[in-house]
Amino acid sequence: YRQYASNPEICKTCPFLEKCTQNKDHIKFIHRHIWEHYVEESDHLRHTEINKNIYEKRKETIERVFADGKEKHGMRWTTLRRLGKLSMQAMLTFAAMNLKKMANWTWKRPCPA
Known part of the structure; x- marks a missing residue:
């Protein structure tokens, strides 16, 4: 300070x-x-029109991923202890979610060969 x-x-x-x-x-x-001026600048940028539109899409993209992780992939509770094991579980879970997303993309439209 x-x-x-x-x-x-x-x-x-x-x-x-x-x-x-x-x-x-x-x-x-x-x-x-x-670093207070950085916080003030980010607050200023958050209220611009382009960033308001981006922030509205957050609930459909970022927040949706974490909600799916909680509801469908067991991220609500854990039986593991320690940061290393929890980090490993989270990384494996989100890697599996990314693989599922990539598989859905290839099934929706044919993959260019």
């Missing part, structure tokens, strides 16, 4: 001092994370 402090000499005569800070030394402190 970075901490910014106002100049008390300037703040003493400010008409908005009471709205801005209650500090007895007339100093306003602002704490910002060093």
